[in-house]
Amino acid sequence: MASSSNSILFTSFFIVLCCDNVSANGCYQSIISFGDSISDTGNRQQLGTMYPDIGFDCAPPCSHDGRCSNGRLIVDFLAESLGLPLITSYMNGKGNDGLVAGTNYAVSGASTLDSSFLKAGWSGNDVINASLGVQLAWFKQSLPSMCGNTSDCRDYIGRSLIILGPFGSNDYNHMLTGGKVIDEVKPYVRLVVDVIISAVNELIEMGAKTIIVPGNFPWGCFPSVLTMYASDGDEYDPTTSCLIKFNEFVEYHNTMLQTKLNQTRELSPNATIIYADNYKATMQIYLSPDEYGFTNSELLKACYGGGGPFNFNLSIKCGDPSMTMCDEPDTHVSWDGIHFTEATYKLVAKNLFQGPYTRPEFYSLCPMPSAPQMEVGLSSSM
Numbered sequence: 149m150a151s152s153s154n155s156i157l158f159t160s161f162f163i164v165l166c167c168d169n170v171s172a173n174g175c176y177q178s179i180i181s182f183g184d185s186i187s188d189t190g191n192r193q194q195l196g197t198m199y200p201d202i203g204f205d206c207a208p209p210c211s212h213d214g215r216c217s218n219g220r221l222i223v224d225f226l227a228e229s230l231g232l233p234l235i236t237s238y239m240n241g242k243g244n245d246g247l248v249a250g251t252n253y254a255v256s257g258a259s260t261l262d263s264s265f266l267k268a269g270w271s272g273n274d275v276i277n278a279s280l281g282v283q284l285a286w287f288k289q290s291l292p293s294m295c296g297n298t299s300d301c302r303d304y305i306g307r308s309l310i311i312l313g314p315f316g317s318n319d320y321n322h323m324l325t326g327g328k329v330i331d332e333v334k335p336y337v338r339l340v341v342d343v344i345i346s347a348v349n350e351l352i353e354m355g356a357k358t359i360i361v362p363g364n365f366p367w368g369c370f371p372s373v374l375t376m377y378a379s380d381g382d383e384y385d386p387t388t389s390c391l392i393k394f395n396e397f398v399e400y401h402n403t404m405l406q407t408k409l410n411q412t413r414e415l416s417p418n419a420t421i422i423y424a425d426n427y428k429a430t431m432q433i434y435l436s437p438d439e440y441g442f443t444n445s446e447l448l449k450a451c452y453g454g455g456g457p458f459n460f461n462l463s464i465k466c467g468d469p470s471m472t473m474c475d476e477p478d479t480h481v482s483w484d485g486i487h488f489t490e491a492t493y494k495l496v497a498k499n500l501f502q503g504p505y506t507r508p509e510f511y512s513l514c515p516m517p518s519a520p521q522m523e524v525g526l527s528s529s530m
Contacts, residue, residue: 177307179227183314187314188255189223190237191256202276206466207466210487217493259322261279263282284351304355305351315340316344344405348412365427370482374391375458420508422513429503452474459485480492
């Protein structure tokens, strides 16, 4: 962790909520989060300790407190904005009353589809058994410790803000590294999206009133993708230098997800289903880096990495002496070539929850009297 991050204090921004499914003090009672490394706040790290054979794919110094970044994630910024504590990761909080304030079931490397399906088709033993279905099962198992009986749990879920994802990137990555090309992966998008929608419906049946479903990020701008999948025949965006075919694939996934969410809204009018457009919220940074405080020359390079044009080398693991750390992580978009820096997550969170990149817009559902700036840096609780 660069010392510059530790020297900057964090000032929370607060959102005043006025929805009919919030608690008496005007805030959501808790956050319940599912997902992969974009949201994991310690589950994979704990699983790697309990079961060393599965490891931790974002080990120190790539990670901070079990997070695949140099600091907080989007879910952390959201919790702080709502005046809630950083939510406890499920593996670190089982049996702990603190889970009542929120629980994070996200696991780095988690897939949408069942791990046995992916193992059989493409990935051998590389898929961790922490799919969306497994995370939902953990949620159901832990409910009694959070809310007691069925009626109380239904009320608890209804007063919680549920974040479902993003999901899909690990499924597609397993297929791509297993030998498929983009056009061969496309037919599986519908299957992935259907599993996400099934989870949305299941949560609504359990009493969920507000669910945020994020789309995927612009992979074509990731140092890992630019390193692993570039070839002479690939087309690059003239404005961003990102790989066009990967960004188009992500947009294909995101469009299908939005279409299915629109259908779900019609069938469940009493639930608020919010689409979080991670793609557009992040693309603003690549389109106007100077405006957001990022360095153009470092825009597509990882802060911490194993060398090469984008400072990414898949064969070199975290902690290897040959890996280099940038001096100023806050000027880099990418942390390790796969995940973002805290500075990026802060800006994406602001674009989503104070800006126009959620549908319906989050701030219009939960109005803010003002929109003070979030400052980058580690809070004392981290």
